[in-house]
Amino acid sequence: MSDRISDKRTLRTKRMIRDALTALMEEKGFEGITVRDLTTKADINRGTFYIHYRDKYDLLEQSEQEIFKELEEIVKTVSELEPKDVVNNSYQNEPISFIVRLFEYFQENSSFLKVVLGPKGDPSFQVKLKEFIKKSFLQHLVIKINQEEVLVPLEYLMAYVSSAHLGVIQHWLENDMEKSPREMAMFLAKTTFLGPAYVAGLK
Amino acid sequence: MSDRISDKRTLRTKRMIRDALTALMEEKGFEGITVRDLTTKADINRGTFYIHYRDKYDLLEQSEQEIFKELEEIVKTVSELEPKDVVNNSYQNEPISFIVRLFEYFQENSSFLKVVLGPKGDPSFQVKLKEFIKKSFLQHLVIKINQEEVLVPLEYLMAYVSSAHLGVIQHWLENDMEKSPREMAMFLAKTTFLGPAYVAGLK
DNA sequence: ATGGAATTAGACACAATGTTGATGAACATT
């Protein structure tokens, strides 16, 4: 009795369905896709699809969850983030290393992420990604903030910064990742820690 | 021969369809809605729907366009925006007046905007709203920037700031607009012109 | 009050959905 999910045939079928999903999302966006489209492209029987997924929304969700599982893996290695160091690094053109690693991962999965984060994509994925950014990045810093010196509601500040980060990732994917992961990480650190107005040259 | 669009029956029908759209989007998200749902809720014949709209996507688009038409009206009155003044205002707790006006408008249309900008909404509307923010707000400032003092690609900076603004609007709507439009405008000005790290108390 | 419109009810063909049952192919195990 080996794992039922590790059957070679099953893995092959699932991989082909997921590849078809990415390809079709590029063509016509998620909502334009039918189950028949998927199974035709994947070259499998339509009935087979329903063995593995409840419907196309289930397929999308499982694919998204896999992304987050891998993102968590990357972030897991991050132990500490010192606010002081981060600000200093921003002056010294030194990006935050695990952010570089995240951009590399985005690049590896760009075809899927580009559509799912694009105008025909899934808005709930954006929400989840913002949550992930808050959890993995901002909370490390927020707990070290001197509460008395905070000028604004932290909750809104987190919404501001996490959205900004998401938007930059989207813009980067939309523009075919012409800048390097390192440049992107550097840009985010600079803009967040020195401020948008400062990096724009306004004093 | 008066306008065919000003017939009382037509106006009534369209209004009822749009109200049904907002209500149903709250219930099950845009994609879960069928034309039959809409016409049942609006209490009109299904055939009537197709007289006014090609399909449910056409209905959504027309509703969105109306929002932007009114947003343009609000912004039209803005003549000049001096970067120096804006930065000074940020120190003096003085928000940008037309941003306050925009938040008031969001509040007036919150039920529709909340869903359309929410996790079950329309990601292309987010893209359009970011474009609107760039056009109406950032470009006024960007053209006055001393190009030599800019430390980062402007294109990415605009993506950063416009996304941040959008995200704050979303968070505000999601949290039932507990802060006033003036507080929101002030928060955005402070965070953008003094910087996220500064307002968080990091020096 | 009347002509012109918007709306209605009902029917139509079509496409996609999700399910089912019989059959054959691939798999792991011994």
Next chain:
DNA sequence: AATGTTCATCAACATTGTGTCTAATTCCAT
């Protein structure tokens, strides 16, 4: 190599939503 199990295939089915149309009716503007 034989066996029992699991997976995929194929075809058929009922159901639901779509978009279009026609004839009858109701409502509006003048």
